Amino acid sequence: MNALMSSDAIDHAAPVSSTATGATPRLPAVEVLSAEKVFANGTRALAPIDLTIADGEFLTLIGPSGCGKSTLLKMIANLLQPSDGRLLWWRGDFSQVGQEGRRFAFVFQEPTLMPWARVDTNVRLPLDLADMPRSGAEPLVADALARVGLSAFARHYPRQLSGGMKMRVSIARALATQPNLLLMDEPFGALDEFTRNKLDDDLVRLWWERKLTTVFVTHSIYEAVFLSTRIVVLAAHPGRIFRTMTIDEPQPRGESFRDSPRFAAYCRELSTWLAEASLPAATGGKT
Numbered sequence: 234m235n236a237l238m239s240s241d242a243i244d245h246a247a248p249v250s251s252t253a254t255g256a257t258p259r260l261p262a263v264e265v266l267s268a269e270k271v272f273a274n275g276t277r278a279l280a281p282i283d284l285t286i287a288d289g290e291f292l293t294l295i296g297p298s299g300c301g302k303s304t305l306l307k308m309i310a311n312l313l314q315p316s317d318g319r320l321l322w323w324r325g326d327f328s329q330v331g332q333e334g335r336r337f338a339f340v341f342q343e344p345t346l347m348p349w350a351r352v353d354t355n356v357r358l359p360l361d362l363a364d365m366p367r368s369g370a371e372p373l374v375a376d377a378l379a380r381v382g383l384s385a386f387a388r389h390y391p392r393q394l395s396g397g398m399k400m401r402v403s404i405a406r407a408l409a410t411q412p413n414l415l416l417m418d419e420p421f422g423a424l425d426e427f428t429r430n431k432l433d434d435d436l437v438r439l440w441w442e443r444k445l446t447t448v449f450v451t452h453s454i455y456e457a458v459f460l461s462t463r464i465v466v467l468a469a470h471p472g473r474i475f476r477t478m479t480i481d482e483p484q485p486r487g488e489s490f491r492d493s494p495r496f497a498a499y500c501r502e503l504s505t506w507l508a509e510a511s512l513p514a515a516t517g518g519k520t
């Protein structure tokens with residue numbers, strides 16, 4: 234990973250420029266430059282979006298259904314092309330991402346495991362697809378399973394696991410590829426709140442250990458506040474950035490943050506913003 238990421242992890246919201254104290258500038262991981270999306274059927278999913286995601290940031294997209302969260306995430310993943318504007322990754326275009334050995338990993342709401350294959354085989358899949366020799370892949374698989382607390386389940390089959398454990402396997406599969414950018418689209422949306430909180434705790438720890446740049450989509454205000462260094466609230470029709478909120482709190486976060494009055498205050502404010510963003514006449518607010 235980039236050496237710049239080892240600098241302080243607090244001011245994630247300050248994207249590119251040096252700070253007043255002359256600290257090392259943070260490289261932008263992703264720059265969305267007036268990127269918009271009109272689908273072939275004429276649906277204008279996103280008005281021009283400008284957004285810079287700093288290396289090491291945990292950025293969450295939240296907003297009403299249909300406001301373009303998944304569309305924006307897929308553009309960031311280069312799975313969808315903007316109909317106008319462009320994106321840069323680490324200051325280069327997409328072809329340079331591979332040349333420089335950088336990798337993206339995508340985690341969806343469904344864990345999409347192969348039911349006939351053991352947990353370790355599922356986690357190894359992207360490495361097998363990349364033709365990595367077993368001797369190189371196996372330590373990465375073991376490490377990824379350890380990180381999500383599933384070492385003891387390597388030889389189990391998906392049907393033997395709970396929903397939360399299957400999602401951990403899906404996260405391990407993403408981590409095994411040693412991504413530089415982790416993209417997650419409502420990964421815990423189908424889980425009960427207790428399990429979701431547990432996975433959120435683990436995700437904060439995983440992110441903190443590696444400062445792995447993460448873009449996360451959720452419907453949950455609590456999850457957004459707990460996890461994120463910055464939250465982008467989108468409004469719909471067309472999808473656009475409504476407001477952004479920086480959550481500048483000590484890391485790694487845990488139960489004490491969830492129980493704090495500050496957490497409750499962030500949640501209240503975000504809830505108000507979401508209600509405003511959901512109004513038909515919502516106009517772009519302050520950022």
Ligand SMILES: Nc1ncnc2c1ncn2[C@@H]1O[C@H](COP(=O)(O)OP(=O)(O)O)[C@@H](O)[C@H]1O
Binds near residue numbers: 298303
């Ligand atoms: N492939 C597509 N073709 C046409 N319209 C689409 C397509 N994908 C998404 N949309 C539309 O674009 C808008 C944004 O969708 P989406 O990004 O999935 O929103 P969200 O993830 O915030 O719920 C919605 O109006 C949706 O119906």
Ligand SMILES: [Mg+2]
Binds near residue numbers: 302304
């Ligand atoms: Mg979506």
